Amino acid sequence: MAKKAQSVPRREKGLSRNRIIEASIELLDSSGEGGLTFRALSERLATGPGAIYWHIASKSELLIAACDAIVARTMNAPVATNKREATPQAIIRSLALGMFDAIDAHPWVGSALIRAELQSPMVRIVERIGQQVRALGVPDEQQWEAVSALFSYILGVGGKNAANGQLARTRGIDRSEFLEAMSHVWLQLDPQEYPFVRSAAGQLRAHDDRMDFLAGINLILKGIESSRRR
Amino acid sequence: MAKKAQSVPRREKGLSRNRIIEASIELLDSSGEGGLTFRALSERLATGPGAIYWHIASKSELLIAACDAIVARTMNAPVATNKREATPQAIIRSLALGMFDAIDAHPWVGSALIRAELQSPMVRIVERIGQQVRALGVPDEQQWEAVSALFSYILGVGGKNAANGQLARTRGIDRSEFLEAMSHVWLQLDPQEYPFVRSAAGQLRAHDDRMDFLAGINLILKGIESSRRR
């Protein structure tokens, strides 16, 4: 009968790079970094562990590919800014927050991103930010430094959040409980040796990761601005 | 300092948390993150894998303890600044570079640091930087944001360098070869979609990680300064 007359949704049974990546994302989301194993994955795909190797070279490649899929979605999503003032700064803030939220939703992306250095996920992020840094009027020789700083900062916060997510999962602990406990530990420190950390213990309990993240982006943006002005 | 008159250096044969940590550092330095296994470690310590568990709860605790030992040394080292102008900014730069160099020498510290969130290694770094941010005259409510931004940035660059080190080890590839190859890949990208990355490919080949890192620290410091002035 008609072979391509209508949208026969690619036979469910055939394995493909894409199906493998989608299944990996589901697995990573539902059971964390440790949840992605070739055995669990092949069970979910109703196949043998060896079959996956026909489509993907290694676990590390698989993790980066899954990370890249999330980053691609995030960087291609329409930028959520007020049209009235879609300044480069506002767009950069929005892109950065997009990554923050993506990592918040998929904590494993944070650590995968770090391992994917200079590969596709980084390229996507750097490109989007880079264009806005240009639009900011930063001179050519300073653009790389500016983009690199923003990217590294996002990477750092992302990695931290990935660790948080991992910790929350393994210890089955609530984030605010954990902050409470940590704040208590900090208050216990020797006041001679740790005056700053002790005094910051209160803010630790109250702080909002997302707002702190944004504040850091704003500091870097201000730094870029005041460098440019000179 | 010397607490007691040159005591006998704790009998070589007895296991101890410290000896285990030192052996772990050697193993991590010589064969990377993957090189730290309880089997390799117990062989080096001439004991069984189970023995280590008497002194340390888990591999993750071991990794963080090893990381903390390096961070402690780094943060306690005398700050290398020109006495004449030991401004808070200069001290922060020096502390940050100290961490950069430590991670450069021990790439595994980068990824361990990320996993150690809010624990001892972070506390040491945050304290040292925090004191200088205070000395900068940043108002109380803004201190945490400033320190947090600096720390996250250091974490991000550190994580990236850890990945580099790992990559260099597994692929047995030289850093500059790798940058060369990556720069070539970037030049191949679609100019419509990736104008910025393409134009940055040249700088990628030429760039100096350490200088880029310092430039980022300076951007954040400038941002802090201009926030304060407002």
Next chain:
DNA sequence: ACCTGAACACCGTTCAAGT
């Protein structure tokens, strides 16, 4: 071309048994 699944060479961790 694509898939199967047993087998290999590892892991971290536990625990009865020793000293």
Next chain:
DNA sequence: ACCTGAACACCGTTCAAGT
């Protein structure tokens, strides 16, 4: 109190064999 080492329950990866 501290150590031993076999055993358990996993891993990623390979590969002859199938379709």
